[in-house]
Amino acid sequence: MTDTATLAQKPLAPGLNRDDARSAAREVRKRRLQAFLFVTPLLIFILFSFVAPITTMLYRSVYNPTVADLLPDTLVALQGWEQSDERPSDAVLTQFAIDLKRLANDRTSGRLADEINRALPGMSSVVKSTARAVRRVDDAELAANGPALLIDANDRWAEPETWRAIKDAGRAYSLDYYLTSLDLERGSTGEIQARDTQIYVKLYTKTLWMALIITVATVLLGYPLAYFMANTSTSLSNALMVFVLLPFWTSLLVRTTAWIALLQTNGVVNSTLQAFGLRDDPLELLYTQFSTIIAMTHILLPFMVLPLYSVMRGIDSSYMRAAMSMGSRPLAAWFRIYLPMSLPGLSAGALLVFIISVGYYITPALVGGTDGQMISNIIAFHMQQSNNWELAAALGALLLILILVLYWLFDRFVGAANIKLG
Incomplete structure (x- = not known):
């Protein structure tokens, strides 16, 4: 029912005739249309950049009419x-x-x-x-x-x-690619059984484990830094913010290449250790899980610091002083007062880092080698080299579903709404 029809059925306010009501309804519709037109470019961008590719990926994962x-x-x-x-x-x-x-x-x-x-x-x-x-x-x-x-x-x-x-x-429509993504296959009589070679489940597990390590590392490094920046002088805080934002001003390829120069056999780290007599033989640092984790931690650290800093700047320091003036120890006051208040920033930073690291591609491909590659590298392999787009789409769809499930679990059990002060 339109706004005009609705107003025609309702009793009018004193001093307001029906022509005025219709004019008010038209003005409301006009403002709503203007608001919709303002967000139309964003909706079109989301449609073509996110909805359409994801829909195509989900469709390709079950549709293959070639044979x-x-x-x-x-x-x-x-x-x-x-x-x-x-x-x-x-x-x-x-x-x-x-x-x-x-x-x-x-x-x-x-x-x-x-x-x-x-x-x-x-x-x-x-x-x-x-x-x-x-x-x-x-x-x-x-x-x-x-x-x-x-x-x-x-x-x-x-x-x-x-x-x-x-x-x-x-079969033009089939779920077999999802079975392959889960290291399953159909037997001679159609029953579902495990494949002899287990590849993708191990890769999913390794990807989630590495993403969790990277998230924890960014929390351990970013939380103290954000706390110091939020409670120090403005000039020093601004100077530190420049260093935090510095990676955004540098090409991702340049940052990754710098880690290759640092971690390679004859790189800066091994040369320094050998120069001081701490090692006789160079360490195998490059093309490992360690190199992937340390490079991605450096690259994703700003995504942890910035949400934490924005939340911590709004926390009044008088809460901590009041708790300690009433006899609370500093650590207990931080755990019961400051940590819950900073949890929205911590949750946002952790989600950003974890989700981005799960789907990261360039850094694991350049510094990870075979040992440090993640599921995104296998998806890219099937798209670019083996031309198995259907399997790549199934792997990507499972990764999307996995991320959504983990996000729901995080928001359900660890989200900021589940933490209360006191």
């Missing part, structure tokens, strides 16, 4: 095959041989080989070599001897496992 588009007739023939211990009928193999020749002539057999190889490792070379073999055979011979030609080209075409992989890869 369905390449082998439509073969997949129709496979619908009547029960995934038993025997290979499909000769009619299915003949149809596949005809489709494979067509793909070889269209130079798209490589795409099919990549997709089937993801469902059954080792099939890429089998598909490509078979495509080269059937390409030279005329259609009449393929129709008459298709199964024999396939099996002569490679024995794996006689194995039911191969056709199960083709049938599974032919």
